[in-house]
Amino acid sequence: MAALIDYLAWRGDLEFCAVPPNEVDSLIFSQIIYIDFDSILPDGENTRPISLLAAMKAYLKARRGQKGAKLGALIPKEIILLATHAAKSKRFGSLYISNFINKINEEDQSQFCAMTFDLGGAKYIVFRGTDDTLVGWKESFNMSFMHPIPAQKAALEYVKRVCEGYDGDIYIGGHSKGGNLAVFSAVEAPESIKRHIKAVYNNDGPGFTREFIESQKYLEIKDRLQTFVPESSVVGMLLEHEESYVVVKSTQSGIFQHNGLSWEVMGGEFIHLDTVAKESKRIDVDLKRWLSTMSNEERKTVLDTIYEILISTDAKTLSDLTSDKLKLVKAWGSLDDESKALIKRCVKALISVRKDKAEPTPSDASDTRQNEADAKVEKLKNDKKLTLSKPKNKIKK
Secondary structure: OEOHHHHHHHHOOOOOOOOOOOHHHHHHHHHHOOOOOOOOOOEOOOOOOEEHHHHHHHHHHHHOOOOOOOOOOOOOOHHHHHHHHHHHOHHHHOOEEEEEEEEEEOOOOEEEEEEEEEOOOEEEEEEOOOOOEHHHHHHHHHOOOOOOOHHHHHHHHHHHHHHOOOOOEEEEEEEOHHHHHHHHHHHHOOHHHHOOEEEEEEEOOOOEOHHHHOOHHHHHHHHHEEEEEEOOOOHHHOOEOOOOEEEEOEOOOHHHHHOHHHEOEEOOEEOEEOOOOHHHHHHHHHHHHHHHOOOHHHHHHHHHHHHHHHHOOOOOEHHHHHHOOHHHHHHHHOOOHHHHHHHHHHHHHHHHHHHOOOOOOHHHHHHHHHHHHHHHHHHHHHOOOOOOOOOOOOOOO
16 A cells, blocks of 8 residues: 555655645654754754755765664654655655754753744644653653643744744644644644644644643634544544544554554545544553543652653663663662552553453444354354254354
């Protein structure tokens, strides 16, 4: 099936002034921002814009002779290939990038990255999802007890600064946490900016608190929110969503479907499915039940403790952790008994929730009965002691 690079080969010769951004373009933007442009793109609001083509040429030149990608332990290196193809296309290559910012703050546990593409009469603002840094992952988990998180505040300020006085069309998007930031910034944007927002793309990003999605600000822009999740979505099903979402077919399975490069494309759209997989629904229910067993303060304590374990190894990124696993063992051993007990209790609660299966839904029960009936028929057919060649009555399934 076609993928993002195939889409570029098909649609890459048409500029955005001829064909406006669509859902596939949005995912491409949200993948490009994972490229570590820090040494290539100027950081700040008053810097000279640079085309994507020029930025990728400089990036690839800087990497020449280096072995392996530097995007992180969980960020697919194939994004570099996608960005290269995009930069060579007429549709993306001539776009100018401005207002690039990438900030990591260990003190307030925040990770924020954004850039703006000039589409010619329109802006596309894209936010990066969780990167390879431990701080970034800690902030993402903080969503379970904190609202808003620092990155959400930063996203809103970014949109206000970049779009102040702008009267063209505005598109905002991102993948994973980046999709969440896109929605938050659009919902909280002042009316002078909000009326210019054409669409907000959330690609498998987590939701929000119930209070947030029931707010008047959220409801005012809900019809412009476009949320996409893969069939076996986990991240995109977290927390609460009020808007409807589109389920996308992926070439991967399970949690690996979070990788946007695996999403299948047909024309200017993803291949849409009717619903998420049953396992995705069960995981969503289980996680919500698990979180309900802990207060916000307990969630904070557990996450803070785990984070302290990780940073005590002097690791800054997931890549650092994978290079010396022995440090994790030593860090765990240095924990006090009370902290260990709390973490163990939470893990046991999660295991208990997963074992304690919910009652089957009517459709599940129906499928089970059908499978049992089919199994009985097969058993009868294979039983040498019985002859079914001339049955008097048909077996009803």
